[in-house]
Amino acid sequence: MPPVRRSLVRVLPLLLSALLAGCGAPAPRDTAEREVREAVAAWARTPPAQLAGIPLEDWAYEVSAVRRSGGAATVRAELRYRLGGHDAAAAVSAREVSLAREDGRWRVTGDRAAPGALPQLWDQGPVTVVRGTHSLVLGAGRDPATLSAIAAEADRAVPAVSAAWPGPWAGRAVVLVPGSLERMAQLLGRPVAEYKGMGAVTTGRVGAAPAPADRVVVNPEGWAELSQEGRRVILAHEVTHVATRAATTATTPLWLSEGFADWAAYRGTPATPEQAAPALARAVRRGEVPGELPRAQDFAFGGDPEALARAYEGAWLACRTVAGRWGEAALVDLYGRAGREPWPVAVRGALGIDPQELTKDWQETLREQFR
Incomplete structure (x- = not known):
């Protein structure tokens, strides 16, 4: 035991010195970098002229990195701001700010989106x-x-x-x-x-x-x-x-999100299914009743415009079917449940049926509407 104890006595001062060195304040930035950061902070206190009239609040740049080369500097920063009266939290944008040293002082010369932002x-x-x-x-x-x-x-x-x-x-x-x-x-x-x-x-x-x-x-x-x-x-x-x-969460079916948005938009208007869903009407009359509610991939843009139209129209008519048979409050309840519960649980809780029955009701509605 004594030899071990003596070894600890000799080593502890070295460890203590290392720990104190590691836990102390970080090495101060050089004067030029500090001046660059101060220039960005001062410039940010007065948003650029092209932003005049925008109700900006809490406008601030948080500098994460500074690169200098002679009389020029480039700063990577995170811009945070709110639109007064509209934003509940700060919007965030990755920015790249350019500066030049003129007459002994750093001045901001440009501000743009950071690469990839x-x-x-x-x-x-x-x-x-x-x-x-x-x-x-x-x-x-x-x-x-x-x-x-x-x-x-x-x-x-x-x-x-x-x-x-x-x-x-x-x-x-x-x-x-x-x-x-x-x-x-x-x-x-x-x-x-x-x-x-x-x-x-x-x-x-x-x-x-x-x-x-x-x-x-x-x-x-x-x-x-x-x-x-x-x-x-x-x-x-x-x-x-x-x-x-x-x-709306990741569990909300895309057809419900898009269909509800269309249902709300058409609600209270005289638009009929024939007028608002012409692509789907043509398909149903050809005997092409969809076998299932629109899938997420059916809403992808850049493909067949008729197929895309049928997806949106089908989603709207599915929400219209729910509102017509179970009531508007049930449709709103279904939407809320779908964002926090598994889909079968949400359907049973809001409508008292299972998802397969909902699909059949929707298909029957399509046949009735577009005979």
């Missing part, structure tokens, strides 16, 4: 802001009259959606209008082909965790081709996704 709308040019009663419309490269018309549609959509979805939601919509289809695809980080022919899409995280408000992103080319009624339906559909986002 999605751009923000203002990266595509100056932003025009239109505030509606229930909406905030931000456009880049769009005339104010177009943006005002979109805000008016959003203001009509919000109360209509609230009447269809009694669950809690913000009761507001944020709409982004890029300058072109290509710019829309850039914002969403997807191929252009996925959005051709679409009027608008919605972005957002599913589930009830705190998250920024969803953004409805308008395809200006698809929007221009829509009738007034088509624009009303499309925007109400997308706003319904905003309203139901907290109740």
Whole structure:
């Protein structure tokens, strides 16, 4: 024992010195890096001119890395901000900030999306802001009259959606209008082909965790081709996704999510199944009654447009069938349950039947509607 004890006595001071060195304060950054970080922080306190009019709150850059080369520097940072009155939590964007050293001081010369990160709308040019009663419309490269018309549609959509979805939601919509289809695809980080022919899409995280408000992103080319009624339906559909986002999870069938959005959009209108589901009507009259409710892959864009139309129309008619036979409250209950329970349990709990019976009821409705 004594030899061991003596060994410990000799080693402990060395270990203690190492631990103290490792646990002490980190080595201070060099003066130039500190000045770069301070320049970014000072610049962030005054958002760029192209953001004027946007109700920004909590605008801040958290610097994660600094690279310097002579009189130039590049900073990787996380931008966090909220749209006042709309975002419940901060939106986050990975950014790359450029600086140059002039007259002995660092000055920010550029700010852009970091490599691999999605751009923000203002990266595509100056932003025009239109505030509606229930909406905030931000456009880049769009005339104010177009943006005002979109805000008016959003203001009509919000109360209509609230009447269809009694669950809690913000009761507001944020709409982004890029300058072109290509710019829309850039914002969403997807191929252009996925959005051709679409009027608008919605972005957002599913589930009830705190998250920024969803953004409805308008395809200006698809929007221009829509009738007034088509624009009303499309925007109400997308706003319904905003309203139901907290109740939507990975377990929610895609047909239910899309069908409910269409059901809410058409609710209270005189549209008949013949008018709103022409592709499905043609298929049923050919004897092609679907063997099952639309699958997730049936909603993929870029394929057969007739098949895609049948998927959306079939989903709408499935929700319309539930609302017609069990009541609107049962449809809302089914939606809520589907986001937190296994599908068979959700169907039995909301409707008192099993999923196979629901499919048969839907198929029978299709035969009755499109004889």
